[in-house]
Structures are given as C-alpha cells and as structure tokens.
Amino acid sequence: MKTWKALAAAAALSLTLAGCGGGAGASDNKLTVWLMDGSAPDVLIEELNKEFEQSHPGMKVDYQIQQWNGIQDRLTTALTSNDPPDVIELGNSQTAQFSSEGTLLDLTADAGGMGKSQWVPALAESGAWEGKQYGVPFYAANRVVVYNKELFQQAGITQLPANREELLAAITKLEQTHGADPDFQSLYLPGQSWYALLSFIWDSGGDIATGQGAEYKGALDTPQTREGVEYYQQLFKTSATSAPADTDEAEPQQAEVYAKGKVAMMIALPWEVQTAAKTNPKITELSGAFPIPSKFPGKTAPVFLGGSNLAIPGGSADANAAKDWLKLLTSQKYQTKLADSGVVPGASQDTSALAKNPVSAAMAIASKDGKVPPPVPQWAAIESGQNPLKDMMTAVLTGQKTVVDATLEANDKITRLLAANN
Incomplete structure (x- = not known):
C-alpha cells in the first residue's frame, strides 16, 4: 500500500x-x-x-x-x-x-x-x-424479481406481489400448487446473494456501514438491519430453495437453474433471462419481472445499483x-x-x-x-475478498449462529476493514 x-x-x-x-x-x-x-x-x-x-x-x-x-x-x-x-x-x-x-x-x-x-x-x-x-x-443495473408467468398462472396468482407479505403469500400458493414436484422451487435464493440481501436491509431502515468522508464503520448491529436479515432468512426457509447456503448466485449460475423451467422466481439482473434463453429459448416469452417488494405500501425496496x-x-x-x-x-x-x-x-x-x-x-x-456501498477506498477489498456479509448469511441460514451473533461478528469485521490504511 x-x-x-x-x-x-x-x-x-x-x-x-x-x-x-x-x-x-x-x-x-x-x-x-x-x-x-x-x-x-x-x-x-x-x-x-x-x-x-x-x-x-x-x-x-x-x-x-x-x-x-x-x-x-x-x-x-x-x-x-x-x-x-x-x-x-x-x-x-x-x-x-x-x-x-x-x-x-x-x-x-x-x-x-x-x-x-x-x-x-x-x-x-x-x-x-x-x-x-x-x-x-x-x-x-439492478436486480428485480424475475418470474415464470406460466407457473404463476397455474398457481392462480393474478396479481404480482407488491409488498413483503404478498411475496410470502405467493410462495405459499406456488408451493401448494407445484410443491409435489421434487425439482420445483418457488424462489431460487442462494444463501450468499448479498446484493439481494441489501434490498431487505435498506428497506427495513438498516445499513451495512455509515459515516462521512473516509470515516466509515459497520452498521449491521441494529434492529433495522437484523429485521432485513431475518426476512431474507424467512424467504430462504419458506421457499424451500435448493440453492446452497454457502455460495452466491454465480455458483451454480442461477440463470442456468432458472432455464430448466421449474423455478418460479429468482432475484436477478435482467440479462440473466437472456443467459437462461441460451439453454431454453422459450424461457424469454415465459418470463416477466417486478421490483423487489417493500414492506411499505406503494413503494419498492431500495436496490443495489451496480x-x-x-x-x-x-x-x-x-x-x-x-x-x-x-x-x-x-x-x-x-x-x-x-x-x-x-x-x-x-x-x-x-x-x-x-x-x-x-x-x-x-x-x-x-x-x-x-x-451504492460506502464510497470509500477500502470497500473494493471488502467486496472482492472474504466478504463478511456472505459469511454472516451462511452462518445464519445453516444455524451456526443466531442473527444477533452473526450480525455482531460481521459488523466488527467490516469496521476493522474500513479502518484499514485509513
């Protein structure tokens, strides 16, 4: 350095x-x-x-x-x-x-x-x-909820989810209709999809870090941030996803999983539909999308703007x-x-x-x-290295740690990394 x-x-x-x-x-x-x-x-x-x-x-x-x-x-x-x-x-x-x-x-x-x-x-x-x-x-570009219109129609879902509770209700309907198929997934949600996680954290009023100028520190140890993590945990369990808890959307490529036509929803970037279409050309016309739902009526959840x-x-x-x-x-x-x-x-x-x-x-x-993440030089290393947010979610979703303990540990790591070479 x-x-x-x-x-x-x-x-x-x-x-x-x-x-x-x-x-x-x-x-x-x-x-x-x-x-x-x-x-x-x-x-x-x-x-x-x-x-x-x-x-x-x-x-x-x-x-x-x-x-x-x-x-x-x-x-x-x-x-x-x-x-x-x-x-x-x-x-x-x-x-x-x-x-x-x-x-x-x-x-x-x-x-x-x-x-x-x-x-x-x-x-x-x-x-x-x-x-x-x-x-x-x-x-x-930012993530949206991509959905399979045919699977939604078969489940009798005529109105797209506009808030968190409606998203959970849609998952329940989809599971009731298609759950007997062992290959079906109402929502494919990898455990370490931290970009998607941020939407729920921000929507709950939480954050990953706060500060000004070069002085930032972790902000995961708040009730608002934990609420966002708990909602992600709820989605993971309710959807009974087969996505691994210890990898992100790239391992395996979630677009390739979605291409098989047995996934009702995924939180994805728009061009992932195009990727899926390389394997299954029909998936393009079967796909629709809606913004990640917010907990607040009439709003959409904030999104990571990559x-x-x-x-x-x-x-x-x-x-x-x-x-x-x-x-x-x-x-x-x-x-x-x-x-x-x-x-x-x-x-x-x-x-x-x-x-x-x-x-x-x-x-x-x-x-x-x-x-966007904290606009500080240290964030690039956090994102590309052993990302504490990914470790936090794996610990929560596998039951290794409680939400409180996992967020505290991740918060300490982020604070130390943000202070490095400051």
Whole structure:
C-alpha cells in the first residue's frame, strides 16, 4: 500500500508539473479508451468513435476491451505508467480507491458539460471523493424479481406481489400448487446473494456501514438491519430453495437453474433471462419481472445499483480530447442508445427506452431508489475478498449462529476493514 501511494504521489506530481492542460506527456493523436467486456454494444461505440474522429481531425481512437478478471492490477499498473490510457472504465465500488490515490483527473469543473444535472445520483456519489468529481456515471443495473408467468398462472396468482407479505403469500400458493414436484422451487435464493440481501436491509431502515468522508464503520448491529436479515432468512426457509447456503448466485449460475423451467422466481439482473434463453429459448416469452417488494405500501425496496463510472487518468497525454469523448458519450443521443441496450444510462434520468422489455421495465422502476456501498477506498477489498456479509448469511441460514451473533461478528469485521490504511 505504501509503495502504491508513493507511485500515485509521483504520478500526481508529474501531472502538476505538466501544467493544467492535463497529461504528463506530449499528445500522440491517439485516444486510448479502455472499456470492460460487455459494457456497451460494439455498434454504439463504433458510431461514437466515428463521430468523435470526424470532429477531431487527425485523432484516432484506440478502443480496447478489457476483462474484469484481474482488472484491478492492470489499472494499478497502467495508472502509474508513463503512457496510461486516456479513458478508463471503473466499477462503481472501485472508483473511490483510485480517486483517493491521486491518479485520476479532477473533472469537477467539466461535469456540467457532461450532463451532471441528469446523472444517476447514486453513481454520481460513487464517482466523487472529498468534494471533487473524478468519475462520470457510465451505466447501471439492478436486480428485480424475475418470474415464470406460466407457473404463476397455474398457481392462480393474478396479481404480482407488491409488498413483503404478498411475496410470502405467493410462495405459499406456488408451493401448494407445484410443491409435489421434487425439482420445483418457488424462489431460487442462494444463501450468499448479498446484493439481494441489501434490498431487505435498506428497506427495513438498516445499513451495512455509515459515516462521512473516509470515516466509515459497520452498521449491521441494529434492529433495522437484523429485521432485513431475518426476512431474507424467512424467504430462504419458506421457499424451500435448493440453492446452497454457502455460495452466491454465480455458483451454480442461477440463470442456468432458472432455464430448466421449474423455478418460479429468482432475484436477478435482467440479462440473466437472456443467459437462461441460451439453454431454453422459450424461457424469454415465459418470463416477466417486478421490483423487489417493500414492506411499505406503494413503494419498492431500495436496490443495489451496480454499474460503472468513466474516468480520465491523471497522466493522460490527451486529457482535453478525452473530455470531449466523455461529453459525447454523456449526450442524450448516446445515453438513449445505452438504454436501448438494456441498461440504466448513468448520465440520463430518461429510462423510457427500457419500457420495451418487461424485465428491463421493472429494473427501470426499481432503479429510482438505487443505492451504492460506502464510497470509500477500502470497500473494493471488502467486496472482492472474504466478504463478511456472505459469511454472516451462511452462518445464519445453516444455524451456526443466531442473527444477533452473526450480525455482531460481521459488523466488527467490516469496521476493522474500513479502518484499514485509513
């Protein structure tokens, strides 16, 4: 960590010496853009790059697709090199770490020209650090309850669950109708699906951590947070899910389980239906979706708003051109195209394009109350490491610990991790 900070300081110093124009080296008339695999349709980026090059004669865009696996190390190396990319994509939980290290360009003064008034609030928060804006919202996605319309119809469920009690009632009806089938599951709910868990914690008025600036500590040891954990526990037991208590939705891939047609519901991202359709093409027309129900009438549960931000490395040799590229991407034209691809556009509050698909439409409704984890550098390590929230849920669902003991233990771990290198 000390070595990384020293390198970051050196990079920041180099940028300062280079002057306010941005960029530690001379322009090479090539704008290098790093986006992650699957983040945006190729046709969208191709059109954007063509328009950019037409308005910047002599400048070429070198578009490079990166893989999420290992990206943290690749970014660390690239941002402290003499020739970093000019535009990079960061997960919204990664942005605070790189912002705090001084290797990203301060975009506070440029945010207005990049549509800041229309930014998704939660993503804007994740791209800010100590009152300055380093990340520009790219796109977001959140979970909804995906359901099998045929199984619902057979169970006589004509009204979609709109609150927690109705969700439990739907599970009971589904079990009464289909429970004799040993392969049937009313709700496939992995024990460590902590993104889904957060919805119930937040909906109950709880949180995982609270604080301000760099000073955060765990917030799991409250009655409100425990209520959310207990509701998750109730769903797990009532649905008699065969999902493991000690893995998340990726092990096994819940979309593959849903594809078999014997799962009535799963809490999932919209594109998991597309994944399921690769195995069972009929599942697309059988699938609908509704927002995760709230305990409060007329509301939907808050959702974890996963997604990405875009940033300009402090050492970019073409920072001004990079800003122009970001201005183009955050224009309404390309934000609408992003929405057409099935994600919540990060720099636009117009999600009407998502209404074309019932699953995406439910995501758009739920996204209005989107939240992100604590915007602090330490959170990325918590999320990607031995996540205390996952261990907590396994302990609760397997009966190893009570909800009180499990939340206390997880809270202590999160507090210690948030204090690390602070």
